[in-house]
Structures are given as C-alpha cells and as structure tokens.
Amino acid sequence: MKKLRVPMLAGLGLVALFIGGCAGNEAVKKDSAAVPAAVTEKVEPAIPAKNTDANAAQMAPQIQPAQSEASTSTMNVPVEARLETVYFDFDKADLRQDTRDVLAKNADTILKTLAERKIQIEGHCDERGSAEYNLALGERRAKAALKYITTLGVKEGNLSIISYGKEKPAVQGNDESAWAKNRRAEFVVK
Amino acid sequence: MKILIILLLFIMLPGESSAQSGYIEVTAPGSRMLKLAVDAPLLRTASLSADSVKLIPDVLTFDMNMSGTVTAETRPAYVTAKSTSLMESDFAPWLNAGFDLLVRSEITQTGDQVAVEFRLFDVVNRKVTTSKRYLGTASDLRRFSHLFADEILRVITGEKGAFTTRIAYVSTQTGNKEIYIMDWDGYNPLPLTKNHSINMNPDFTPDGRQIIFTSYKRGNPDLYRRSLSNTAEVVVSKRRGLNITGSWAPDGSKIALALSKDGDAEIYTLNKDGAAPVRLTVNSALDLYPSWSPDGTQIAFVSDRLGKPQVFLMKSDGSNVRRLTTTGSYNVNPRWSPKGDKIAYSRMSSNGFNIFSVSPDGSADRQLTTDGNNENPAWSPDGRFICFSSKRSSGAGVYVMRSDGTGQTKVTHAKGTFFQPTWSAH
Numbered sequence: 001m002k003k004l005r006v007p008m009l010a011g012l013g014l015v016a017l018f019i020g021g022c023a024g025n026e027a028v029k030k031d032s033a034a035v036p037a038a039v040t041e042k043v044e045p046a047i048p049a050k051n052t053d054a055n056a057a058q059m060a061p062q063i064q065p066a067q068s069e070a071s072t073s074t075m076n077v078p079v080e081a082r083l084e085t086v087y088f089d090f091d092k093a094d095l096r097q098d099t100r101d102v103l104a105k106n107a108d109t110i111l112k113t114l115a116e117r118k119i120q121i122e123g124h125c126d127e128r129g130s131a132e133y134n135l136a137l138g139e140r141r142a143k144a145a146l147k148y149i150t151t152l153g154v155k156e157g158n159l160s161i162i163s164y165g166k167e168k169p170a171v172q173g174n175d176e177s178a179w180a181k182n183r184r185a186e187f188v189v190k
Numbered sequence: 191m192k193i194l195i196i197l198l199l200f201i202m203l204p205g206e207s208s209a210q211s212g213y214i215e216v217t218a219p220g221s222r223m224l225k226l227a228v229d230a231p232l233l234r235t236a237s238l239s240a241d242s243v244k245l246i247p248d249v250l251t252f253d254m255n256m257s258g259t260v261t262a263e264t265r266p267a268y269v270t271a272k273s274t275s276l277m278e279s280d281f282a283p284w285l286n287a288g289f290d291l292l293v294r295s296e297i298t299q300t301g302d303q304v305a306v307e308f309r310l311f312d313v314v315n316r317k318v319t320t321s322k323r324y325l326g327t328a329s330d331l332r333r334f335s336h337l338f339a340d341e342i343l344r345v346i347t348g349e350k351g352a353f354t355t356r357i358a359y360v361s362t363q364t365g366n367k368e369i370y371i372m373d374w375d376g377y378n379p380l381p382l383t384k385n386h387s388i389n390m391n392p393d394f395t396p397d398g399r400q401i402i403f404t405s406y407k408r409g410n411p412d413l414y415r416r417s418l419s420n421t422a423e424v425v426v427s428k429r430r431g432l433n434i435t436g437s438w439a440p441d442g443s444k445i446a447l448a449l450s451k452d453g454d455a456e457i458y459t460l461n462k463d464g465a466a467p468v469r470l471t472v473n474s475a476l477d478l479y480p481s482w483s484p485d486g487t488q489i490a491f492v493s494d495r496l497g498k499p500q501v502f503l504m505k506s507d508g509s510n511v512r513r514l515t516t517t518g519s520y521n522v523n524p525r526w527s528p529k530g531d532k533i534a535y536s537r538m539s540s541n542g543f544n545i546f547s548v549s550p551d552g553s554a555d556r557q558l559t560t561d562g563n564n565e566n567p568a569w570s571p572d573g574r575f576i577c578f579s580s581k582r583s584s585g586a587g588v589y590v591m592r593s594d595g596t597g598q599t600k601v602t603h604a605k606g607t608f609f610q611p612t613w614s615a616h
Binding site for chain 1: 476
C-alpha cells in the first residue's frame, strides 16, 4: 500500500486543480500494476480498518460524486431510506475505507427502514479493460459489498447481486473523473 | 492443343484441376506475387444490367486481394468474344499487361433462374485451370462469386477457403447491444437479437447453424442458444450469477463457459443442452473466456490468479494448468487457431488494446495491430484471417486481417460501435 502514496498524491493534486477539491477524492488512487489484487475480499469488522492511516491522508471525508444518486435505487423508497452508491479503485474490488463507511451507513439504513425489502447490489466497472473480464470484476465488487453489509447484520437472504461489467456506466467520459464514478456498486431496492 | 482446351471447357469436372494445383508456387521463396485479372462478366440472354453484375468482379477481386496469395484487379475486357472461351491468340493482351491469371464469367438467365459460369485461365500457359457453374437467382451473385474465390484459392494453395463464411458480432446501432450476422466481407448484415437488452459474446456451433450468446433479456446474464434460420431461442444455462463467454467444443459435444454459481467466475464444461456442469478451475481468482484447441484436448482461458488477467492453458479436464502469456500486464480474449499452431489474444497497455498471436508453447509472441484499440480476435475457419473489433482513425468497426497482421481492412459498412466478432465454421 505504501507504494501507492506518490502517484496518489500526484493524482490528488491534479484532480484538486480541476475540481477545487470538492469531490474528487475517489478519483485519486491510481492503479498500481505492482500490487496484485486481493483475491478474496477479507471482510473487516465495522471498526476502522487497518489501512486507515495509510489512506486517511488521501481520503477526504466526503466520497460521493455529486450526481451519484442512483435513480433506480430511489424509486418506491422514502427519502430517509435511500442507499448510497459505493466506489472502487481501478481493477480492484477491495473495500476502501470510504467505501466501508458508506456501506456501514447503508447497512444501518437497511436494518432500520428496509429490513423486509429485497435489495440487489449491482457491480459496475469503468470503460477500461475487456468487457468479459469486467463482468467478473463487477460481480466481485458487488459480492464484496454484500459480504461486508452481512457482517453488519443485514440478512443475506434479502440480498442478491448482479454484475453489469462496463455495460451501464453512470456517467459518460474518458477520463479518471468519469472512470471513478463508474467503478461502483449500486443498491437497488426491489 | 486448341481443341483440347475447348473440350475441357465443357467438361468441367470438379476434380480435374486438382492435379495442377502445384503449378503455381505462390509460397516459393523469392517468387513475385502472381497477378490476377478479373474480367467484366459476359451477359448472355440475361436481363440483368451490366451495373447489377459488376459486383461479381468486385467480390472476386476483394476476396483474392485479401487472401494475400495474388494481386487482383478488375479489368475491362480485352476480348469481346461471345463466350467465355478464349482462343490462343486472345491471351496475348492479358499476357502483355503482365497478368498470370484471368477470371472470366458468363451469366445466363431463364425466368428467375440465373446461371453463372466462371473460368480461371492460366494466361502464361494458355489454358483453363478450373471452371465452375452455379445455379440460383440474382440474389445469389455475391455467394457465387465467393464460391469461385474459394475455388481459385483451392487451386492456388490446395486449401479450402472461407469466403462463404459469416461473422456474428455485437453492435449498438439501435442503442442496445444486439447480435448481428453478416457475410465475412461485411455484406448482408442481419440483426439476430431484438430484445432491447444487453447481448454479448456470440459463438457459432461447429456446424455453423446456431449461435450461443449471453443475454440480460431476463435480468440475469444467462447463456442462450438460437438458430440462424428462425427466431427461437432456448436457455442453455441460467445458473445464479454469470453465465458468460460460452465456447463450443470443436466436436459440438460440449460447451465451455464461465459460471459464478459457486462463488466467483470459474470455467466449467456443460453438455450441449446445458446439463451436467463439470468444474475445471478451482481457485479464488476470476477465470473466464475459454477457447478450445482444435483437437479438443486443451483449453486456453483468462485468469487473474497472479493478480492481473493473463492467458493460461490447461487440459480440457482442468489438469496441467500453465501460464501462456508472460509479457504485458493485461492479456485477454484468447482464441486458438483452427490449425492449432497459434493463439490470438488482445493485450491492454498504456496505448490501449492490441491483437497479438503466440504459439501454444509461448514462443513467437507477435504484435499484429498497432493503430487504435483492437480487441476480441477470432479466426476464420481456414486460419488465414483474424477478425477483430477496432476503434481507430480509419473508423470503428469489425476488421479483418491476415493471420500475420497484414491487410487490415474494415469490413463493416454501418456507422456505430462493434464488439466481439466471431467467425462461423465452413
């Protein structure tokens, strides 16, 4: 993880220049070819995870791109029960600290207001990489999110996952800011 | 001699020319490329216009130039004879213009029935090398021309051509990813799916009459099979999770694919009806995109078990897994050549995707494309060509190139984005 720092900081600077630091943090962490993907997501408990200190400097508190309200997940659901989309790094399904925070929030919302509802977690990827590999990667992301919220008490029986790979981008665009918004897991209340 | 030639013209035995196929040594080192002239068709008792039959020399010239075995050109006739027969003296202008070979054709029409007779002349030796007669309607002219191009290739190389085969592909021209099929040269495109969903990764059955593909049309990415002659679709696999990258075994008995029903994407084989899954890969990495060796004993596939997606090989029972690609950090889309001697794949680097080929032992790794983004290579059944999807300065589309990377040509004519082309069998 330490290896990531320099490119991350450089990337952060660039993004900050563009968006004035308002919402660009998820766009920061560039892929590092030297780091093999964690094969199976080790689910950490809800307490701050061990890589917090490594990432905290780079990860500012708000993580969502401004327009990230997933339209599908908001239908038939009261405002207070809206579930937020979570984001991932390129070619990774690891849960970043900001991702864990949002997942914990979603788990809380589900337990309080959506306990009996069926919820589908959709895994998505950015446009880079092969369509086929991204289908499998998107599934891995959805699965990582599912596992995490089940450790927080959400009933697995009410949850399902699906991957759309790179077939349904949230935003169009060919730059890191678009890519960062597309590497995501969305929660759809059925 | 003259009499003999004329007699041969009317005999037209299909096998008569095979003994002569060695006379043109196109692959001999240092030999120059043979020049082939394609004459304008001769219209006899036909109401077809000269314009409507111009496609005959166009198709023949395109096919033969793509083959890389000759240099072909469409030429106006030097001879205004009343038949496709040539007198000995008629060869002189063709010879003087530097041609080694000449194709002439003659069209006769009776009602709706159209007959096309083709002859291939050896200009240097002043004789007919092969001739064929095809019967059909005016809508068959393209197919007849492809058939005779196959015949010319057979005479020149001794191998069966693939000019009558087809390519299935995914296109977004309606706004959704639907599957289409077209002739290998891009003509006669037809939509196959019209379900307004996401459809992907078509693969032909070995007999070329059906395709399998993955569709989200019922929500989950399930594997379907459909006939090319009607619209009936049946589910092959709708197991929980992914049912993707289906690939027919060469003998048609099994389908290899990636399923995630047991956790993450793993390679399985199914019976052709989708039953009896047998799991071939067992690890916590993603395994997908299987491609059979032509003898069915091996499977190439993509796995990220070492961190990044790479191409691996295994025996078709899942044993003896070994890594194939060792250069590049992102190698995907393997497809085994019909002759078994090469595996084409695409590599992503900072410049985007490009097509490579490598021997199954990992040697002779070669980059075949350099311009733009090039993905999803698939072999023609004769192994002469590779089709692939490309986005490049000369336009996005399905492209076809020779297996050594030469002759890269866009074959789709419509605008739009094209994905995942796959080539039919003979």
